[in-house]
Amino acid sequence: MNVIESLISMDAKSLNVKNNVKTKLPVFEIRNFKLWYNTFQALNDVSIDISANLVTAIIGPSGCGKSSFIRSLNRMHEVNPGTRMDGSIKLFGEDIFSNKIEAAYIRRRVGMVFQKSNPFPTMSIAENVLVGLRLNGITKKAILKQRLEESLRLAALWDEVKDFLDRPGVSLSGGQQQRLCIARALAVQPEVLLMDEPCSSLDPIATMKIEELIQTLRDKISIVIVTHNMQQAARCSDRTAFFYMGRLIEYSDTRTIFTHPLNPQTEQYVSGRFG
Amino acid sequence: MQNINLIVSRYRPTNQFQILRRYKSSFISTLLGLATLIVVTPLFLVLFFLIKEGASSLNLDFFTHVPKPTGELGGGMANAILGSITLMGIACILGVPVGVLGGVYLSEYGNTKVNYWIRFFADILNGVPSIVWGMVVYSILVVPFKTFSAYAGGIALGLIMIPLIIRNTEEVLVLVPQSFREAGLALGIPRWRIVFSIILKTATKGIVTGILVAIARISGETAPLLFTAFGNSFWNHNLAQPIAALPLQIYAYAISPYEDLHHQAWAGALVLMLLILTLNIIVRFLSRDVARNSSYERN
């Protein structure tokens, strides 16, 4: 508990950002959301408002539904056959499951970074970053060039790769590949970035770089990050949601969750009594 | 397993029964080796005779001239070689798009039940004798138009290719890791562009290999051409007319009573075999690369 408290206090400065929320509309309004994989219920009656321009962390033990939750936010759960859902999710007030819109439309506005980096092996670094733009129909060279540099800078990768943008994407190290994937997601200029345990396959230094990256992004874009690493949640996020067995147990300021959580289950989890 | 074998054999047999067992063991090993030798010999015999009989008849004439009228010496198989290339081209125009698209469906869009049946029927089609294909195409393309044609021959070959390419394409596409599809979807890229520009591009080598294998297979097919392309002693510039093909010419010459034509048959067979060997080598070369980079992700 003490370690976490000290980590929280180190980030006191960043807490002030939360007070400068630039919009009142929440990024995601989730109401009574339920999710089943065939007969197994992964999420049960989740209702939560995720605020804009913040980093929101989703924590909980394995199998609690946090990955299922974040994948539902950009309709990625539909990729798995046999999933059923109930309830509603709104992205800036727009129902993402409406019949009138296509999933791809939502996914262009909500970016995602995966647990294991997956740059496309047949493409160079530049092509990887720009693939989202190109395949969505943007081909003007000037724009592509500008976006390439912007995204790589945002992902803190520009200086490392600017001299060999034509090298294959898979020739980078693990941490660099993950930042490449972040750049790729950012190039499409999403309004939200979802990160599903982005550092779990990285070493501590690469993890640190990505956490720094998250700090620089939080002004520009809303971030939802799933992590099983509580210290990471405490370091990086403004708000934290604790999930357990498919239910949302508690959701409030990160500081509150880690210092004096209201729910006894939350307290047990963050103090390490189960994981 | 080898280590256990050594330990067992170090144990010396002490009575007659044991000795007999050991001898029986070596005897069987020898028999099996002999069997393998018998199995392998025909290839060398065939290649040997191909080169011996065929190489001597290969000359410039062979590649530039058309067959001489019956009874006259000389002439070549130039039109047959071009004809075979033409037929394979037509076959590919039919077989490759249909096969690859079908494989894409099985891998990217299909569901388990539908896929099972399509695979089942594709395997059945693979087992249909090639002469039956010839008969079917005869009755739908030759009879109504009252003429043998290159189209008919090429389509017959193409139909043989389709199940082969569908199965191969499916198997190759399924190997592409799911994470690439998810990464593409997460970027909001339309599904068809993901399949086209990412998945197919990643699996290109495997798909091309499958196509080359199918081409090697149909290049030697004679039976389906017997009553579709039919063969031609002259150059053919009209695809709606009968066309010569290398295997057809080899067959016709082989069963003819003329010694000169027999020599030419060997020469043609040598050329055909060299073509097939070349395709096999290219396939092997491509596959080795894939095997080396067998995982698509590098850490």
Add this chain to the structure above:
Amino acid sequence: MHEITPKYSYRLDYKKGIQWPDLSFQFLALLGASVILVLIVLVGYELYRTSVLSIHNFGFSFVKNTAWDPVADIYGALPFIYGTLVSSLIAILLAVPLGVATALFLTEIAPNKIRQPLITVIELLASVPSVIYGLWGIFVLVPWMRDFLFPWLKTTLGFLPFFKGPIYGVSMLSGGVIVAIMILPIVTSFSREVLRSVPNLQREAAYALGATHWEVICVAVLSYSKRGLFGAGVIGLGRALGETMAVTMVIGNSPKISASLFAPGYTLASVIANEFAEATTDLYLSSLFELGLVLLVITLIVNGVAQLMLRQLTNGASFKN
């Protein structure tokens, strides 16, 4: 819509609705896959349609008739069914033991250095086209058999009805031998797969009992893979039934049923190959189509059985033919 719109210069085209390129591509792909179903129906229907005349004319006795007389316009399938079955039988009697033996050699004895080249050679064997085997058969194999093998068989085994009668060279036996050579690669490679799928536990159990190398093979490996090896044989049979060119070139093409293997024979595929282009009457042509239908049915049944047996072995992943 919302204030946090970043200050970048270009937005993606926010098309909301269902996109027709996506649907069209999926439809195209579905078309490709459904071609398979179309082809199955096509083959079955066309063969039936073209055989109808002959079926009506001869009925079921077509399968039992031995006469094949284009002049009198009387046709029967029995000589060809006999020829196909006998030549294929000879082929698998030769190819299965040799193929299994070779597969055993490759999986159990051959050191790596020999194994890989041998496998390559066998794959090459599989890629030689039928017509080239036929060519080699006419000018190399058949003369050799006529001048050496058949006389030897006649003197040693001449008491059997199979080896009586005049020797021409082109014969049922030659047909069987050449088909055997052609199906060896596929029988060998399937047998190899079957043998390799025997779990090591079986072998180790036998070794632990003090068995010699080959006793292990007999007891643990072969008995375990009996069904799979039988399946490999059936696959080979399925292939053998459809072989056309090489058989036509060495079997003699005479529609007579004879006990002697030295006598020429005729298979379903060969008669179609030889006489199709010259069929003068409608009935002639229709009978040839009916022969094709018979061939198709026999082949499909055999291949179907083989697929079922091998699917049991590999639960779902099918072997390519």
